[in-house]
Amino acid sequence: MADLVLKNIVKKYSQGSSVNTIDNIDLSIKSGEFIVFVGPSGCGKSTLLRMIAGLESVTSGTISIDGKDLTYANPSDRNVSMVFQSYALYPHMTVFENIAFGLKLSKEDKSTIEEKVNKVAEILKLDILLDRLPKELSGGQRQRVAIGRSMVRNPKVFLFDEPLSNLDAALRIKTRLEIAQMHQNIDSTMVYVTHDQVEAMTLADRLVILNKGKVQQFATPKDAYDNPKNKFVAGFIGSPAMNFIDVVIQKDYENNQYYISLNNSHGKSNDIYLENHYENIEKYLGKTVTAGIRPEHMQNGFRDSQISNELQSLETVVDYYEYVGADGFLFFDLNNTTVLSRISPSGFKGINNVIELKVWAKKILFFDKDTEERIY
Known part of the structure; x- marks a missing residue:
């Protein structure tokens, strides 16, 4: 395990450019944490991961692992291991040989290699597959072999670059669980990149939410969901997305x-009274702001009776409906949205x-129209 510290990290692809691909990022990752970089395509998350691995140069700033400055160190000298989106297994080698390949290059003795490979295979449930070739494995099994090849080196930091994106939905869920269990078993520092916010929420100890090369928020999944710093985080975290x-x-x-008024397309006005933080909202009296309401905070019935005094009625007309099994998704118009x-x-x-819905008014968030920063 190792601490990982990034200070004032900047990445520019052309000298003299005013546009930073990675823009002055500071992160302090504790030993043993599972950190997930999450954000839309092009936000810089994979670039940042490759900079930690030494596969991308740093324009300015420092990268330290276990207190040692490795900003300009060769990838082989960083004691990190990276799992890529592509499995990149040797097709003519067995599972055992694929996992052991790096150890053989390091000239480990045969008994040590066998011991390390068997230990990793047991953790990843690959022990009964060691004699098979990659073509005889499922996609999830192949990805586990790629992870095992990284684990067997016992690196200080594991780096994962969207390792599940080539798997189908069912295999992604299964392999995601296996990665989470692996982290519990080996308790190593892990940094994981994904664009899938559900994947990020379920795996991470803390999230690094990125957009346009900048960290929007560094927080636990629960804090990012309950207390987003700005409109981008609020809209990106949560499924379905915040309204x-x-x-x-x-x-x-x-x-x-x-209070605020929410008017439906048939002229019905619903006044929703605000529950708290009046000192923050007072200066916006008479001004237009953006209200953020999560779909799960507008329901036809909340099960928790303890919040009944925090619920207010909202009457609207249904424009469209989607049935998805345990839930239904209603679409309707409020304030021409x-x-x-x-x-x-x-x-x-x-x-x-x-239809009459109940709004959990205490959960409504507000954002400045110009800065998109959260008011409360």
Whole structure:
């Protein structure tokens, strides 16, 4: 295990360019943590991972592992191991030979190689497959062999570059679980890249959420979901994605309460009173802001009775409906914006019908229209 520290990391692909592919990133990763770099395509997550591995040069800044500055060290001198999207197995070698290949290059003795390969194979449940060739394995098994080839070297840091993207949905879930269990078993520092936010949420101790080469938030999955720093994080984390609706902050002076109006396409106005953080919203009185409401916070019935006093009614007309088994997704218009609600299918009465939903008002977030930073 090892600490991994990145200080003021910058990457430019052309000298004198004003555009940074990686823009002044600071990260301190604790020994044994499972960190996931997540963000849309082109955000810089794979570039950052390759810089840690030494496969991409650093324009400025420092990369340290276990307190040692390795910014300009050769990849072979960093004691890191990288698992790529492509399995890159030797087709003529058995599973055992593929896993052992690096050890043989290092001229380890035969008994040590056998001991290390068997130990890794047991952890990854490959022990009964050691005599097979890659062509005899499933996609998930091949990826486990690629992981085993990295594990057997006992590196200080494991790096994973979208290792599950070539697998089908069922295999991704299965292999994701295996990677999580592997981390528990070997307790190593791991840095994992993915564009799939569900994959990121389920694997990570902490998330590094990237956009346009900048860290938008470095937080636990729960904190990123509950307390996003800005509109980008709020929209990227969570599935289905958060709804964003332009609203005007208003005040009921008689009751000394702030509220917003959510108007449906049939002229019905729903006043939703704000629950907390008045000191942050006061300066926006009379101004348009962006309200963020997650689909699961607009339902036809919440099971938790303890939040009943935090729920407010919202009446709307259903424009479209998707049945996905345990849930139903309602689409409707609020303030000239199409929004989505996750409901129980038993509450659906048909398209173009009026439906009354309950809004968990305490969970509504607000963002500045210009900066997109969170107000509260």
